[in-house]
Amino acid sequence: MAHFEKAKSIHDWLDQRLAIDKVNKVMQTEYWIPKNINFLWAMGMVLVITFMMLLVSGIFLLMYYQPNIATAFDSVNYTIMREVEFGWLWRHVHAVAASVVFLIIYIHMFTGIYYGSYKKGREMIWISGMLLFVAFSAEAFSGYMLPWGQMSYWAGMVITNLFSLGSLEMNGIVEWIRGDYVPAQAFLTRFFMLHVLLVPLAIMALIGIHFAALRIPHVNNQDGDEFDYDEESAKYLAGDTKGSKVIRFANDFLSKDLFVVAVYLIFFFYLVFWNYGFAMDPVNFDPADGLKTPAHIYPEWYFLWSYEILRPFSKDIGLMAFGFAQVIFVLLPFLDRSPNVAPANRRGPFAIWFWLMIVDLIALTAMGKLPPEGIFSTIGLYAAVTFIALWVALPFITMMEKKK
Amino acid sequence: MKEFIILGVVTFFSLVTYYLVEPYAHHVMHPHVDSKHFAYADLPALEKVGNAEDGANTFMAGGCIGCHNVESIGMMTGMDALASAQAFGGVNPPDLSNAGTIYDEKFLADLIRNPAHATMVEHKFSDVKPHPMPPFYGAGGDMDQEVADIVAYLKSIAKPAEEITPAMAYNNACGRCHSLKYEGWTQMGEKPNFKYKKDELRYDANVLEYQEGVTKYMGKLPPDLSMYYKSRGAHFIETFIEDPQTHLAGTAMPRVGVTADSAEKIVEHLADSADTKRVERESIAKNVMIYLLIFTIFAYLWKRQVWKELH
Known part of the structure; x- marks a missing residue:
């Protein structure tokens, strides 16, 4: 049995049993972060805070929400929005956070792509991050079903239909997923389960993996510099905090994180109180009606780009393009053949690739919502083809890149 | 300075996307109908x-x-x-x-x-x-x-x-x-x-x-x-x-x-x-914003204090 001494203080008592000093060092005071970073490096913390808000607001909503097709709509729009004290606030926080979390995820993702933070030892960070993206997508979609409005119902209908895999007509799978021929009670209850239990569990596990994956390769920095962490941290601990290239996670990095989070929260609560409409589609304030298809069915804004890759092609080709779009980002570390870790604008043709990709994704996003007619279909088709072409070209562009 | 340029770029792309999927798309899907101010001019x-x-x-x-x-x-x-x-x-x-x-x-x-x-x-x-x-x-x-x-x-x-x-x-x-x-x-x-x-x-x-x-x-x-x-x-x-x-x-x-x-x-x-709850929302919004503004000021001061030793 291990030897324990009589504790001199509560701190000492805990330290002997839990090694809290050591944990504090490993997790905070001697978790070294490069100094050469900008506010985009705080997006991880912004995401953690947003996820916490989703979790807490979700717990409160869960106390009143009823996963029953006869009462779900009213439990949200009447009970929570009118009867429950501050129910409206929790719902607005939940809805806005669910939408804004994707804005931050996209910023976080494209920060990684821009600075090359997905390669040379950082592949697992990227892959676990993309798995988180998938998990958040599943969480967002399942949550969207719960108010059981018109968009819930018809988005559920359209998306589950995709699993029949086009001309393969595998309708059995669709029925299996729905638990019925159409979205109905079985469908709502299982998406409720996914939304409040299974997917959040997966998200929390993946967040753990994502953080752990960061530990060994360390965070990237603004110039993609490689340096000796032991040497730099020794310099810091010796008192040369100005000369060292690294800083402590806490309080150095944390103080900057917190400031960025504070500014973000102003933006966030501005949306919650004054500009929440974008996160709660008007069509979803009509109760679900299987006999009345809405004039325009579209997903939430963060799924529009991949929806538009599906839409301009014929059924089977569209599905294949859609499948391609879903997995291709995960493969980025292996499709980028250049060994350079540097900001995109110093990487020659890759800079053009990066900005084209951003513009193309925005074009796809816009066309995904606009009705597929006339000029909008044409732009959508070109944008979808460009998306695929950009990925096909990526290995060649990066192979030509000169080694730095 | 560099951080402001980055913020500008991020804000620009976010706003363009927002404009296209919200005001613009809704304007296309639901053409605007002008109010005739209940004049009933046809009667x-x-x-x-x-x-x-x-x-x-x-x-x-x-x-x-x-x-x-x-x-x-x-x-x-x-x-x-x-x-x-x-x-x-x-x-x-x-x-x-x-x-x-x-x-x-x-x-x-x-x-x-x-x-x-x-x-x-x-x-x-x-x-x-x-x-x-x-x-x-x-x-x-x-x-x-x-x-x-x-x-x-x-x-x-x-x-x-x-x-x-x-x-x-x-x-x-x-x-x-x-x-x-x-x-x-x-x-x-x-x-x-x-x-x-x-x-x-x-x-x-x-x-x-x-x-x-x-x-x-x-x-x-x-x-x-x-x-x-x-x-x-x-x-x-x-x-x-x-x-x-x-x-x-x-x-x-x-x-x-x-x-x-x-x-x-x-x-x-x-x-x-x-x-x-629209009236309640307006009144709470004001208080939340005041709180967040004060919180941001303190967060900024703390950051400055911590980073004084680092630059």
């Missing part, structure tokens, strides 16, 4: 000055009270909403106590002469299938004068606009076809609290029967409007009330001919139903 202006006293006589003699209640002067048909709806063609005819204030005078005058024309549902009716409200063919004198008199009479007995509440405007102009569940309103009126289940079931069965009649009359049960303020928005509701045909050509929904003031009240009533 002729009243040429004669009405006399309320003469109007009272014409009103009583003209048979209006055969179908319409006028509760404020104690004229009741003696029928409940269901019986009245069943007797008079599907929808319970409105109580006319405050009609002179709730509805536009040009609309009332046109309605009295030709109900299908005033309500813009002539495509639904013909000589074979006439509008359930019979037109007023005149009492033998100058018809323009008689109609003006009736309108003047209706105005004289109606409460002034300040005393018409949002609920009164909604209930009279919309509530006989559209339920408003979240405000406890059925097409037959405010649902009472029942002590015994059997009484409630009887009431509910009557509502279903009433709805059946409205469905037959309209072709489809008019939707419950509890969440319409959220699903359609104030501007849509206002322009739809003003002229349903501009949004939905061929719809069976009649133009109801309310005044601009009444339309505003109807929208307010729908906002009370769908966005009940």
Whole structure:
């Protein structure tokens, strides 16, 4: 049995049993972060805070929400929005956070792509991050079903239909997923389960993996510099905090994180109180009606780009393009053949690739919502083809890149 | 400085995306309909000055009270909403106590002469299938004068606009076809609290029967409007009330001919139903923002203090 001494203080008592000093060092005071970073490096913390808000607001909503097709709509729009004290606030926080979390995820993702933070030892960070993206997508979609409005119902209908895999007509799978021929009670209850239990569990596990994956390769920095962490941290601990290239996670990095989070929260609560409409589609304030298809069915804004890759092609080709779009980002570390870790604008043709990709994704996003007619279909088709072409070209562009 | 440029780039792309998927896309999907400010320009202006006293006589003699209640002067048909709806063609005819204030005078005058024309549902009716409200063919004198008199009479007995509440405007102009569940309103009126289940079931069965009649009359049960303020928005509701045909050509929904003031009240009533906590939201928003501003200032000062040693 291990030897324990009589504790001199509560701190000492805990330290002997839990090694809290050591944990504090490993997790905070001697978790070294490069100094050469900008506010985009705080997006991880912004995401953690947003996820916490989703979790807490979700717990409160869960106390009143009823996963029953006869009462779900009213439990949200009447009970929570009118009867429950501050129910409206929790719902607005939940809805806005669910939408804004994707804005931050996209910023976080494209920060990684821009600075090359997905390669040379950082592949697992990227892959676990993309798995988180998938998990958040599943969480967002399942949550969207719960108010059981018109968009819930018809988005559920359209998306589950995709699993029949086009001309393969595998309708059995669709029925299996729905638990019925159409979205109905079985469908709502299982998406409720996914939304409040299974997917959040997966998200929390993946967040753990994502953080752990960061530990060994360390965070990237603004110039993609490689340096000796032991040497730099020794310099810091010796008192040369100005000369060292690294800083402590806490309080150095944390103080900057917190400031960025504070500014973000102003933006966030501005949306919650004054500009929440974008996160709660008007069509979803009509109760679900299987006999009345809405004039325009579209997903939430963060799924529009991949929806538009599906839409301009014929059924089977569209599905294949859609499948391609879903997995291709995960493969980025292996499709980028250049060994350079540097900001995109110093990487020659890759800079053009990066900005084209951003513009193309925005074009796809816009066309995904606009009705597929006339000029909008044409732009959508070109944008979808460009998306695929950009990925096909990526290995060649990066192979030509000169080694730095 | 560099951080501001980065922030500028991120903000730019976010705003472009926002503009395209929100204001722009919605503008394309739902073309804007301008409000005509409830002028009812297609209806002729009243040429004669009405006399309320003469109007009272014409009103009583003209048979209006055969179908319409006028509760404020104690004229009741003696029928409940269901019986009245069943007797008079599907929808319970409105109580006319405050009609002179709730509805536009040009609309009332046109309605009295030709109900299908005033309500813009002539495509639904013909000589074979006439509008359930019979037109007023005149009492033998100058018809323009008689109609003006009736309108003047209706105005004289109606409460002034300040005393018409949002609920009164909604209930009279919309509530006989559209339920408003979240405000406890059925097409037959405010649902009472029942002590015994059997009484409630009887009431509910009557509502279903009433709805059946409205469905037959309209072709489809008019939707419950509890969440319409959220699903359609104030501007849509206002322009739809003003002229349903501009949004939905061929719809069976009649133009109801309310005044601009009444339309505003109807929208307010729908906002009370769908966005009940809007006042609370505004007041809490202010406090949250003040808190966050102070929090940001402290966060910034802490950051400065910590980073003094690092730069």
